[in-house]
Amino acid sequence: MNIGEIARRAGVSRSTVSYALSGKRPVSEDTRRKIQQVVDELGYRPSASARALANGRTSTIGLVFPPAGNHYTGMQLDFIGSVVEAAAAYDYDVLLSPSGVDSDRSFQRLLGERRVDGAILMEIRLADDRVDHLAELDFPSVAIGRTAHPEGSWWVALDHTALAAACVHHLADLGHRRVAFVNRPEQLLRAGYESAHRGLDGFTKAAAERGLTVRTYCCGDDAASGQGCVERILHDDPDTTALVTLNEAALGGLYRGLARAGRHVPRDFSVTGVVAGRWAETVTPQLTAADVPAAELGRLAVELLVERLDHPDAPPRHHLLTPPISLRASTGPAGVGTA
Amino acid sequence: MNIGEIARRAGVSRSTVSYALSGKRPVSEDTRRKIQQVVDELGYRPSASARALANGRTSTIGLVFPPAGNHYTGMQLDFIGSVVEAAAAYDYDVLLSPSGVDSDRSFQRLLGERRVDGAILMEIRLADDRVDHLAELDFPSVAIGRTAHPEGSWWVALDHTALAAACVHHLADLGHRRVAFVNRPEQLLRAGYESAHRGLDGFTKAAAERGLTVRTYCCGDDAASGQGCVERILHDDPDTTALVTLNEAALGGLYRGLARAGRHVPRDFSVTGVVAGRWAETVTPQLTAADVPAAELGRLAVELLVERLDHPDAPPRHHLLTPPISLRASTGPAGVGTA
DNA sequence: TCGGCGACTCGAACCGGTTCGACTGCGCCG
């Protein structure tokens, strides 16, 4: 079961077994075959813990994501899946760590106890203590998202500013003049989530540029909140004819709210936003949206991390993605205003 | 940085530091304080690899889930989240392993290289080589789902047979006579996925019992497939007035298909099935469904696994859950038949 | 014929913890 056992049965020393398996020194063809045969017979595989202790690498990367208190969105699921898959391709395992902040127990486990070689951080905030902390320690990590000052660090991100702006321009081009913005929950905005802030910024600036009348809302990550949010929007300004949302989980609720209010999408009211493609397609009419390439982001994050692990002195790299808006069926020319 | 360094600075031996931190032998109050002070100053945390090597436990559990090829469903996301959270409460980390079968590289890593103390298996098949393999090795594991012969093993599962039957009875009670069943993709059914098989069984038997006319369909895990499936259903038997589905991801597509065909839910057509509550609430009208308690299943799986790890000789335990049908708005009395 | 080199192998040390057996004082009891 251990390397000593293999060595004994093959009639060689432990180091020879090690070299035969790793190929780091020449081993004669005869002994190599003999060792391989014993290994195959016993189904021997070297212990990960022992190997990790000896060479200081765990072959594991940590995926740090927020605790579940606030529901997970479909996007996060796609991240997780693609990160795990991409990591497997590079022979890395993925350790999941629910963690909001720096001082979390689980965060400490990852770093302090050296359970992972590197980390991928999700749900980045503009001022993010985790990112700062890792940078300070020079610990190999890649963020999915940008902090306020991402210069000199490793990250992959969506250009939420540009994406929200693109949504505004799309609506303005269609003639909409009064547009609402449905953001992530207020608690996340206050916490400084970068997608919420940058999205809001992009929306606001582009709207000003186009001379639109706008209102912005925060909305819980669930259908009921979405429905309630639409009620608030139509109550605050019944002449609103379109909305832009970053809130995937509320999407179904937004549609329901509009239906309840008698607004037909897209005839009376247009809806667009930034949402993963497969979710945009589940609603009727299908959502015209900037499709979040979650799987690609996950894959890129792993690629960058692996590069950083292989070349500790490599200069920082990043990817900023701006997927185009997929025209589906939820937006149309502005109509007469109120239904 | 390592325990020797702490020992030197505190002026004691390495073993004393170990005992002071673990409390496994008495240490005088004075030296304990001194050691603690040095530890705090240096922010020392013992290396997980070294500890794992020494005491043979990694404090990590493996979560084995199918590779992403076929999309993830929301349910799986909830599992992952709740498993990670529950595991953290017991001081375990969670290692993700994408794995369909026994001989997978990632499966081998988990077991052969002893990266985890135990495993939780998702997406169980009626005949599941992974389950058999683990049972043979007597490796601590808990399945989320039941194989064909789950006696003597550890698992948590939904009673899909009873759940599908409950849906049938609900519809029959409302007067529906011609009902369709929308299952998971054919490829999964053929692979022997237990939920697909047991759900189909429960549906078929209950329908026979109630003398209903039924047709059963397989449906891809996406909106487009759902829409196509409804078209097939209405083409095959235009007098169908209700459907039962296990396919969460296709739900939006099913609704769209019905709308396209001019069937109003629930006036002309009733929809029900087995779906996680938060997804059932995103569609309009909200889905009357047996809500999958994914979070609870995940939590229970971890509890069972931890018990098994703590008491290696404990007799097998399991939980079979049968959540009630939540009446929402997608089912109603059978109407006149075709629209 | 001898020195040297390269191919191959071995033993020992090391990674950073845990744990066991033994040693040292000390107080208490007989």
Added chain:
DNA sequence: CGGCGCAGTCGAACCGGTTCGAGTCGCCGA
């Protein structure tokens, strides 16, 4: 006053790998 037991501490061995330095052997060229 001597022996015993216990609290507290230490050194050494061990977990299962990797890696370095050194040793052996055969073969080549001088």
